[in-house]
Amino acid sequence: MHIKSKVYNNTLYVILCGELDEHSATHTRMTLDEAFSGRGFGQVIIDLSELEFMDSTGIGVLIGRYKKMKSKNIPIYIANPSTHAEKIFKMTGLYEIMPKIV
Amino acid sequence: MKTNNFMEVVFKAESVNEGFARVCVASFCVQLNPSIDELTDIKTAVSEAVTNAVVHAYPRGNGIVKLRCELIGGSVRIEVSDEGVGIKDIEKAREPFFTTKPTEERSGMGFAVMESFMDKVEVEKNGLKGTKVIMQKQLNANARVVVGE
Numbered sequence: 496m497h498i499k500s501k502v503y504n505n506t507l508y509v510i511l512c513g514e515l516d517e518h519s520a521t522h523t524r525m526t527l528d529e530a531f532s533g534r535g536f537g538q539v540i541i542d543l544s545e546l547e548f549m550d551s552t553g554i555g556v557l558i559g560r561y562k563k564m565k566s567k568n569i570p571i572y573i574a575n576p577s578t579h580a581e582k583i584f585k586m587t588g589l590y591e592i593m594p595k596i597v
Numbered sequence: 598m599k600t601n602n603f604m605e606v607v608f609k610a611e612s613v614n615e616g617f618a619r620v621c622v623a624s625f626c627v628q629l630n631p632s633i634d635e636l637t638d639i640k641t642a643v644s645e646a647v648t649n650a651v652v653h654a655y656p657r658g659n660g661i662v663k664l665r666c667e668l669i670g671g672s673v674r675i676e677v678s679d680e681g682v683g684i685k686d687i688e689k690a691r692e693p694f695f696t697t698k699p700t701e702e703r704s705g706m707g708f709a710v711m712e713s714f715m716d717k718v719e720v721e722k723n724g725l726k727g728t729k730v731i732m733q734k735q736l737n738a739n740a741r742v743v744v745g746e
Contacts, residue, residue, distance in 0.1 A: 517648045518612035524702070548619070548637075550644040551706040559702035579637045586713055587706050 496523050500530040507536040512545040515553040527560050537569060540596065544575035553580075554587050561592050572596045602628070603667040610651045610660035610679060618647045618664055618677075625666050626673050631736045638714035639673065639734060645707040646677035646730040653697065654681025654727060671736050672716075678729040687720050 496519035497512040509530055515523055531539065541557070543549075557571075564571055571593045576584060584590050604625050608614045619640040626639060643664070650662045665676040684690045690697075691712075696705035711718045715732040723729040 514616060516612070516615050516644055517651060518615050548640065548644075550641050550648065551704045551710045552648060554704035554706055555702040558704065578634070579641070582713070583641075583706075583710060586709065587704060 496526075498523065498526045498530070502533065502535050505535070505537045507531070507533065507539045508542060509539065510542040510545055512547075514548040515546060515556065516548065516550050517552045520552050520556050523556055524559065527556075528563065531560065531564060531569075539564065539569060539571040540574050541571060541593070542574045543577065543580055546577065546580060549580050549583065551583065551587070554583060554589060557589060557593060570594075600667045600669055603665065605663065605665045607661055607663045610655050610658075610662045610681075612648070612651050614662070615644055615647050615651065618662070619644050621664065622666050622675060626668070626736070629668060629671060629673065629736045635734070635736050639675070642711045642714045642718075642732055642734075643675060643677065645711050646675075646732070649707055649730070650677065650679040650681065650728070652703075653684075654679040656682065673734050673736060675732045676729060677732075678723045678727060680723065680727040683722060683726060684720070684728050691720065 496515060499510040499512065501508050507530060509527065513519065561571055573584065573593050573595045576595065606621060608617065622643045623636050623640050626636065647662055654660055660679060660681050663678045667674040689695055691708040693709040694705040696703040708718065711730070711732060715734045717733040719731040721729050
């Protein structure tokens with residue numbers, strides 16, 4: 496898993512590249528938390544256009560990040576999910592806490 | 598029903614092997630000419646079952662996961678088994694959002710994902726110890742495997 500991030504226009508953009516499973520979960524959590532701990536943004540967009548695989552471990556990782564950012568009142572949005580990731584998001588209700596943006 | 602082809606692999610219960618297990622099953626199923634969506638469904642279900650074994654079966658480490666894949670006509674049957682501590686209450690474990698590790702950011706959706714992506718999922722004790730997950734999925738109607746041609 497490789498994670499790219501940048502702040503632009505009051506938004507933290509995070510791009511997840513690779514596979515998100517149990518093996519990559521710890522690294523993903525740590526890298527996202529590091530990016531989220533920065534300043535200069537009022538919302539986060541997680542771009543999944545380069546995510547090649549995700550199972551339900553990814554849902555746990557995303558919900559964990561949501562809980563952390565909720566205490567700072569910073570919303571997280573999901574962009575460019577694959578149809579496969581979307582299936583898991585809809586099944587688990589993730590979009591109710593991290594809406595999809597077009 | 599007659600098995601047209603099968604494969605078995607055994608590997609250490611380590612998270613680094615999850616990707617291997619997914620690719621291994623997907624590669625084997627390619628002979629049924631599945632769609633990309635079907636392959637992704639299968640890879641995800643396998644990943645969930647193997648993750649369960651890696652995370653829950655061996656609290657002391659040093660365990661193994663056995664993966665068996667059978668092609669029967671146009672369908673695939675996958676067994677993921679371990680020789681670990683077993684699941685105390687299988688019915689409870691299959692409930693959506695149930696997790697025995699609530700402090701570890703786990704979604705508790707592993708079995709729900711398997712059930713959603715496969716046609717049939719059974720969970721049972723693996724003999725005297727451990728757990729066996731058996732999953733089946735019918736692939737596209739035109740898929741047929743012919744061994745020996």
